[in-house]
Amino acid sequence: MPLKFANRVNEIQSSEVRELLKLTEQPDFISFAGGLPAPELFPIEEIRQVNEWLLKEDGQAALQYSTTEGFEPLRAWIAQRMNQKLQTNFDPDNILITSGSQQAIDLTGKIFLDEGDVVFCESPTYLAALNAFRAYGCQFVEIATDENGMDMEDLEAEIKQYPQAKLIYVIPEFQNPTGLSWNLERRQELAKLSEQYQLPVLEDNPYGELRFEGEDLPSIRHFDQSGTIICTGTFSKIFCPGYRIGWIAGDKEILKKYTIMKQGTDLHSNTKAQREIALYLEHFSIDKHIATIRDLYLHRRNLMLAAIEQYFPKEVQYTRPEGGLFVWVTLPEYMDVRPIAQECLAEKVAFVSGETFYPTSENHHTFRLNFSSMPDERIKIGIEKLGRVLYNYTK
């Protein structure tokens, strides 16, 4: 008689990306699979300095239990930053600190989703969000998505077909996995539909600060008239992911429900991490730091696109992201990515096949390439190897 687990245990598989990441930890692997920031840019000396100050001046508070809502000066910084960058209108009490934006996504599922509820998402979309929501027994409905974002006509048709839907999940800036961003019109339109149908939107934005070309657009939340747009952000891509510090931003009544749910989930996020980040933000220029990240990623993106141009078969298509971490590759329909991925792994080159990013539809001719974490030489070599494998499968 085996132990009886919850139904959700059978529905959720280990993330293929994380399994792949374990494999690619071998030092001779060239991995375009992860979404790792470049660790050589972590401001280690500044963090050392911050720890000195923190432990000298405020050690007891930094190591003690703290409020579920999070450290007030950090929440104040986040509110101000969002208002400045995303044209929102938040104050510190609109912000709840979470254990990475992954927890913000999980808590969103916990707040909104009962078994069988429908979640609308982009096609393709962020894999680990799918797994977070799946734990609450939801169904996904993929909305047709092009280079300008979700197709609003398709979305409205699906809303009408699923009047009991509970949530719309989107990543409008340098989307994971495609690297593409929504245009202004779609943002406005989504805010309008969200209000009209009182259907909350989770606007997930981990990469928005990493724009190296083009112009920033206002967030979807900027167009929110009735408090139905909830935002999440993170320090993982602009500072260091090891801290696991992210946030939820939204109307106070909704934030209260997140806060109560977070109490039972992990009481609060790491006190010391929150204070380290707040001290860093107070004493150093994160704008300068982000500029350094942008410069490097732009350089690596250019390098990767040039190598793709040189080494990939001409019939292979790819995005040219203006920011973020990812290039999205589309093969001709006759090419199946699965044997290609296997052959590349044998060559010690890794990427993530597109099929994992589609919750319901089948897709075997796309894949995602990360350009942020490999040094120049390995990007060139890796893309060259990948190109050779691709040529083996062309007609």
Added chain:
Amino acid sequence: MPLKFANRVNEIQSSEVRELLKLTEQPDFISFAGGLPAPELFPIEEIRQVNEWLLKEDGQAALQYSTTEGFEPLRAWIAQRMNQKLQTNFDPDNILITSGSQQAIDLTGKIFLDEGDVVFCESPTYLAALNAFRAYGCQFVEIATDENGMDMEDLEAEIKQYPQAKLIYVIPEFQNPTGLSWNLERRQELAKLSEQYQLPVLEDNPYGELRFEGEDLPSIRHFDQSGTIICTGTFSKIFCPGYRIGWIAGDKEILKKYTIMKQGTDLHSNTKAQREIALYLEHFSIDKHIATIRDLYLHRRNLMLAAIEQYFPKEVQYTRPEGGLFVWVTLPEYMDVRPIAQECLAEKVAFVSGETFYPTSENHHTFRLNFSSMPDERIKIGIEKLGRVLYNYTK
């Protein structure tokens, strides 16, 4: 048309203890309400040193994403420590690092509980575990509990009455809220029932290292013959709670399910915090540190018990815990704790009324006192004030 939340949102209220804690942040409050460790014992200088080493030698890895399972050297230390202190038989791969033991409890709910499932628990039991499990829509059945632990006859009767029950939740060492520990016989018996009915037990043990009188007993897991006992522990009470680092320990097949579920929940726990703790354990003596904590808490317990003896009415009963953080007070049945708690708050003395620790039964004549976090003088003054209020309500 308001937003539609998940059903669980309506079932979970903000933890009264955490709301009370906010109130008692005023510096002139004497609070016996929380479960805060004494912050004056945090090894701040050692942590400063650890940060120096860590950021000099291993900064990039300490600030980067890491595996869901957690930092191997830390998992190895935990396995060894449990084997030594709790007579278990774990290796590092039996351990999953969690964001505090609160997350270990939450993940246990997520792994095991579907809507309507039954959880057996002590009466009274840890409030925040109730809220964590409630999020998965379970029902609680309180098992009669005395000064030696759960009543095993009552447990078996309830198991027979609820054959679809999914989980037994217990805190066998210096229980929260009563401060009492299970005797050897009950531990053996619970392991036997758990195997016989293949009903998993979560053995929650945040306070076991804080014994200042009497002899350690083997854990319930020590008697586990078939892998149905799952353990959780934490660094919050023996090191610093602000790190939010705890763990789950159990058979590897079960651990896999926890790991997959944790991926979707928050990817992994704070990398830097895990490495700071591991470096501290490598270079400093946590045994010496724990001895200092034990000495202080014994001193404060003695002080509190002496003050209770002096200032409380004779008909009021209380436990004499051999470790941990809490004394549990039982009033004569004719005294109602609710007006007493209100009057004490007006006097700026806080404690947690017992009713919150009972998931189903009504109880208005008990309360919990924390003795770990207030300095000597305030323990005396607070208990004296509390005693005066109690005398107002005696016959």
